[in-house]
Amino acid sequence: MIEGARWKRWVFFYAPMWFFIIILLFPFYWMIITTFRPDGELYRPWNAKNYNPFWTNNPTFEHVRLLLEETLFSTWLWNTMIISLASTAISLVCGVFAGYALSRLKFRFAGTLGTGIFVTYLVPQTLLFIPLADVIRNFHLGDTPWSLILTYPTFLIPFSTWLMMGYFKAIPKELEECARIDGATRWQAMIYIILPVAVPGILSAGIFAFTLSWNEFIYALVFLSSSEQKTIPVGVVSELVRGDVFYWGSLMAGALLGSIPVAVVYSFFVEHYVAGLTGSVKG
Amino acid sequence: MASATTIRNVATQGRAHSNAGMWEDERWFAFALLLPTGILLALFIAYPFFQGIWLSLTDTRVGVPGEFVGLKNFYKVWNDSIFRTAVWNTVWYTFVTTVFKLILGLWLAQLLNRHFKGKAWVRAFILLPFIIPTVLSTFAWKWMFDPTFSVLNWMLWNMGIITKRLNWLGEPDLAFFSVIVVNIWRGLPFYAISLLAGLQTISPELQEAAAIDGANAWQRFRHITWPLLLPVTMVVTLFSVIQTFADFQLVYVLTGGGPANATHLFATYAYQIGVGTGLLSEGAAISLAIFPILFGVVLLQLIYIRRVETR
Numbered sequence A: 001m002i003e004g005a006r007w008k009r010w011v012f013f014y015a016p017m018w019f020f021i022i023i024l025l026f027p028f029y030w031m032i033i034t035t036f037r038p039d040g041e042l043y044r045p046w047n048a049k050n051y052n053p054f055w056t057n058n059p060t061f062e063h064v065r066l067l068l069e070e071t072l073f074s075t076w077l078w079n080t081m082i083i084s085l086a087s088t089a090i091s092l093v094c095g096v097f098a099g100y101a102l103s104r105l106k107f108r109f110a111g112t113l114g115t116g117i118f119v120t121y122l123v124p125q126t127l128l129f130i131p132l133a134d135v136i137r138n139f140h141l142g143d144t145p146w147s148l149i150l151t152y153p154t155f156l157i158p159f160s161t162w163l164m165m166g167y168f169k170a171i172p173k174e175l176e177e178c179a180r181i182d183g184a185t186r187w188q189a190m191i192y193i194i195l196p197v198a199v200p201g202i203l204s205a206g207i208f209a210f211t212l213s214w215n216e217f218i219y220a221l222v223f224l225s226s227s228e229q230k231t232i233p234v235g236v237v238s239e240l241v242r243g244d245v246f247y248w249g250s251l252m253a254g255a256l257l258g259s260i261p262v263a264v265v266y267s268f269f270v271e272h273y274v275a276g277l278t279g280s281v282k283g
Numbered sequence B: 001m002a003s004a005t006t007i008r009n010v011a012t013q014g015r016a017h018s019n020a021g022m023w024e025d026e027r028w029f030a031f032a033l034l035l036p037t038g039i040l041l042a043l044f045i046a047y048p049f050f051q052g053i054w055l056s057l058t059d060t061r062v063g064v065p066g067e068f069v070g071l072k073n074f075y076k077v078w079n080d081s082i083f084r085t086a087v088w089n090t091v092w093y094t095f096v097t098t099v100f101k102l103i104l105g106l107w108l109a110q111l112l113n114r115h116f117k118g119k120a121w122v123r124a125f126i127l128l129p130f131i132i133p134t135v136l137s138t139f140a141w142k143w144m145f146d147p148t149f150s151v152l153n154w155m156l157w158n159m160g161i162i163t164k165r166l167n168w169l170g171e172p173d174l175a176f177f178s179v180i181v182v183n184i185w186r187g188l189p190f191y192a193i194s195l196l197a198g199l200q201t202i203s204p205e206l207q208e209a210a211a212i213d214g215a216n217a218w219q220r221f222r223h224i225t226w227p228l229l230l231p232v233t234m235v236v237t238l239f240s241v242i243q244t245f246a247d248f249q250l251v252y253v254l255t256g257g258g259p260a261n262a263t264h265l266f267a268t269y270a271y272q273i274g275v276g277t278g279l280l281s282e283g284a285a286i287s288l289a290i291f292p293i294l295f296g297v298v299l300l301q302l303i304y305i306r307r308v309e310t311r
Helices: A006-035 A062-070 A073-104 A110-121 A125-138 A145-169 A173-181 A186-197 A199-215 A218-223 A232-239 A248-268 A270-282 B002-015 B018-024 B026-056 B072-078 B081-112 B119-126 B134-144 B151-158 B172-200 B204-212 B217-245 B249-254 B266-276 B280-288 B290-310
Strands: none
Touching: A006 A248, A006 B081, A006 B119, A006 B134, A006 B172, A062 A073, A062 A248, A073 A110, A073 A145, A073 A186, A073 A199, A073 A232, A073 A248, A073 B026, A110 A145, A110 B026, A125 A145, A125 A218, A125 B026, A125 B266, A125 B280, A125 B290, A145 A199, A145 A218, A145 B026, A173 A186, A186 A199, A186 B018, A186 B026, A199 A248, A199 A270, A218 A232, A218 B266, A232 A248, A232 B134, A248 A270, A248 B134, A270 B119, A270 B172, B018 B026, B026 B280, B072 B280, B081 B119, B081 B172, B081 B217, B081 B266, B119 B172, B134 B172, B134 B249, B172 B217, B172 B249, B204 B217, B217 B290, B249 B266, B266 B280, B280 B290
16 A cells, blocks of 8 residues: 655655656657658757657658568568467477376376476577577478477476466366266366366466567577568568668567567466466466 | 276276276376477477587588587687677676666565556556567667667757767677666566565565564565565576576677677677587587586576475
8 A cells, every 4th residue: 555645655656666667668669659750750860959759740651561561571470470379389288288297197207307397498598509400400390480389399398387287286186086986087087177277377378488489589590591481580680680771660660560469469368477477487 | 006006997997998098097198198298308408408519529510510529619619708708798797687687676566566556557568578579679779779869868968968979889888788778678577577476475464563563664674575575586586597697689689799799698609609600519519608507507496496395
């Protein structure tokens, strides 16, 4: 609760809060305003007279047009969507299965395996991308969406597994046992009895995995080479910067349009996303 | 346990045919469920990891199969002044950003832990820097740092703080500072939201009781909030340290390691050597050099988590 004198509330609450909000959101505002600002206003020296950088009276769709018509942006968007959805689906299936096995079944080395999967979560992509590029080439997956669909799960499965283990552990053992006494097989007990209860967990893991794959950069940068195979982050970086020339208007338009799908998914599932985030941290 | 399993097996084999019976065995079922994960992680983590070790011991270039050369790449890398700068940068970058993200994150989490109008909105919007693709938001920063058209220069100039332009990404120290600022900006929401989740598990009654006993705000934080939040803080910090240590995108977009190789991190330098110039073996050696430090951090984390679990 916020109480105390008015000035105290301002100094200790509203001022710092606004400070954080403005700093955290300003770059996005800047992205939006740059997208719709004509080049003539964009490239005006920073100390020019009578220059208001925060608003424009001549909004233009020129940068968006250039982005959509003269680059393969829509192809990149499609690629990113397919790759993110496919790798999220693979990771969810693997994560749910593995999480179920590790948290609800008794077998030797269960603890060791759980720790092993957790450890791989802590091996970052930047440690592996050079040899992995080699492996991808040997498997003849280079420059195809499969190179990403199959490698993204390596950093998505560990946290999905970890998250699902948390959810599964909270479900009472009796639930399954009742089903099994009634003649359900292990598989049926898992699919029809336990999974429906764990739906919030699956949703959290899915949202989180989707945003992570949409975000991924270094694997996409190294494994993909032809323009029509690229994902949004890589496409924007490599096609809208030509030599020393930055097409800032279109770059920002690309950044904006490329962020909207994740932002939309996120806005529908904020609570699940936060649960995924904090759940994967708590372990 | 063993006999219970046997009895169950016998029972299930009675009503299902033998193939299904195998899946009724707890161990077989677990094995089947873990198989897809095992295959993917083995193919795309374990195998490339060992491939990387092998690569770093050869003189492979792009398109040229290499021969075993022992530790030559590591000697070369060790005596490389850019590599040393990169190591120092990475450590310093991780340390500074982590300290700031932790302090600011705690502050923001404390602010968000109060009840106020529009709280849900603020909380949702504040996470944006963390969910928007890093490369894309970093481009917005790069545009804000532009040497000629920087809006930051415009603001500082109009506030009378600077008289001539700052070349944000063009001077080594300033460029490193800029990279650090962007990393803090990006990572702060993660800290704030995770720590907020931790704060919400602390009963407000504890605070109230302490307040009645005359503890001031700082004392309440120091003796109640901080110790209770410590487990969450530790895990959040270690996760973030690993991510920051292996960071690539920010530096790649903002400075590309420049000016004059002054802002390289492990990952960007490995990329420049391994992919940029095609010296695969040396690039592999550089990225492998992250591992010992990372391993130390992971070990620390595992020991800590074990300790909490067995407590």
